[in-house]
Amino acid sequence: MLEPGAGMTSHSVMPLTTDEHVVLLRRVVRERAIELKLSLVDQTKLVTAASELARNTIKYGGGGEVHVACLTDGFRHGVRLAFADDGPGIADLGLALTDGYTTGGGLGLGLSGAKRLVDDFDIDSKHGEGTVVVIVKWKR
DSSP states (O other): OOSOOTTEEEEEEEEESSHHHHHHHHHHHHHHHHHTTOOHHHHHHHHHHHHHHHHHHHHTTSOEEEEEEEEEOSSOEEEEEEEEEOSSOOSOHHHHTSTTOOSSSSOSOHHHHHHHHSSEEEEEEETTTEEEEEEEEEOO
């Protein structure tokens, strides 16, 4: 699921274990979004979603990595981010995607907020094995 696939024009992997990694990811995502000429609003949405998911990867997954790829489906161009960790997994995905649900004392908008900010959102989590969240933002 995380390997480069058809339609990917570039692919890089970055670690996610520190706040500095989150800052670097935000910069890389903004650069990719600018390269694809995403609108300023869509750039901001993508960077915000990336930041939330990166922080979740570190805080709840114990750290991991993110795969950043530019992609095309022949008609559209976009940015794909895949966040992966080997943490404890999410016990109840439905509950975790509910606005206001939190196990960490925050506002409970991380996963559900990120989902609203992007065009494609997929999450796979297995108890004791970790979580993978894949998001895509397409150029309009």
